[in-house]
Amino acid sequence: MPPSANSRPARLRRTLLAGLIATAIVFPVSAAASPDVPAPAAVHFSESASAPERYAANLANLGEAARMAADAGRVERAAKLRAMTAGGTARFLSFDGRGTGRAVEVLGDLATADRIAVLVPGSDTTLDTYQRFRAGALALQQRLQAEHPRSAVVAWLGYDTPGTVSTTVLTADRADAGARELAPFLERLRRLSGDGAHLSLLCHSYGSVVCARTETGPRVTDMALFGSPGTGADTAAELPTSARVWAGRGSDDWIANVPHVRIGGIGFGADPVDPAFGARAFAAGTGGHSDYLRPGTTSLDSLARIVLGTTAPTEASHA
Structure with a gap:
């Protein structure tokens, strides 16, 4: 049976909207190359492994990955890996240098922190x-420490992020896989951190899709x-x-489109x-899509206050 005249405009609208999503997400940011090195x-750890044991083993693994990259002539990747060691002081709970890579780094002292922020990144x-x-x-x-020394930040690159210029960024497949990694990590973090520490998930861009699927x-x-x-x-x-649940967006963020x-x-x-979504709104200032954690910004201040439990919603809506 031929499609009705009324169904054609509906299909056209759906096609156009899908195209707009792809254009809005893909156009503003270029994809980052990730050489196969x-x-x-x-390193795999037992559940009883302490944070210091994990830090030492992963730092050694990172150093070996840098050496192997250099030996393979991948000079740029080797330099980036060496930079990650922070002169031998970096603290990684996990590290995998294969492919595009994964890394989970701790900034601060998990053993004494009673406020811990876990950053979940987006595409690329x-x-x-x-x-x-x-x-x-x-x-x-640094913003947290200035107000509350017993705080720490975990930079969680614990999933394979989608490429900005790819069809994967338009679906939840990578987010579902990420959520399956993030949920057990949060449980391990509970065991590695001090008793009673409050955890906050700070989720940027596609990372918000990951967080939204994480129990x-x-x-x-x-x-x-x-x-x-x-x-x-x-x-x-x-x-x-x-x-x-909180939500904020800078006034110059292209994702509004x-x-x-x-x-x-x-x-x-x-x-x-x-x-109508029901999240608590927080002030995000005038920044763009990559500006939320820039020093001195309204958004950084708001996110720090969320972690510290000192921020009130800017609107009456609640999760």
Whole structure:
């Protein structure tokens, strides 16, 4: 039976919206290249392994990965890996130099911290772009320490992020895989940190899709979504967490132009900063998509206060 005249415009609208999603997400950012370089296998630990044991083994693994990259003539990757060691002082709970890579770094002292922020990055975050991600984590840690010395930040590159210029960034497949890694990590972090430490998830861009799919325990008190394309949920109440859910977006963030629709498995639906979503709004200032953790910004101050439990919502909506 031929399609009706009324169904043709509907299909056209769906096609156009899907195209707009792809254009809005893909156009503003270029993909980062991640060379295929040799690297040792990741170190596997028993559940009883302490944080210092993990730090030492992963730092050695990172050094070996840098050596292997240099021997293979991958000079740029080797230099980036050496930079990650921070002169032998970096603390990695996990590290895998294979492929685009994974790394989970601690800034601060988990043993004494009673406020811990876990940063979950978005697309194109790899070992090749790690210093950009780490710079934001360091800015947050310095902001927290200035007000509350018993705080720490975990830079969690614990999943294979999608490429910005790829179809994977339009679906939740990578986010679902990331959530399956993040949930058990949060449980391990609970055992490695001090008794009673409050955990906050700070989730940027595609990372907000990961967080929105992660089942969190009661130790996660707050989840902040920023620069988010949507979560796949219609409301904050649908997320698998008992944490307070926050949302913010800088006025110059291009992601505001992404259509908040979901067509089949493409797109992420409702806008988290829309009051109808039900998140607590936080002030994000005038920054762009990559500016949320820049020193001196309104957004960094708001996120730090969320971690410390000193921020009130800027609107009356609640998760």
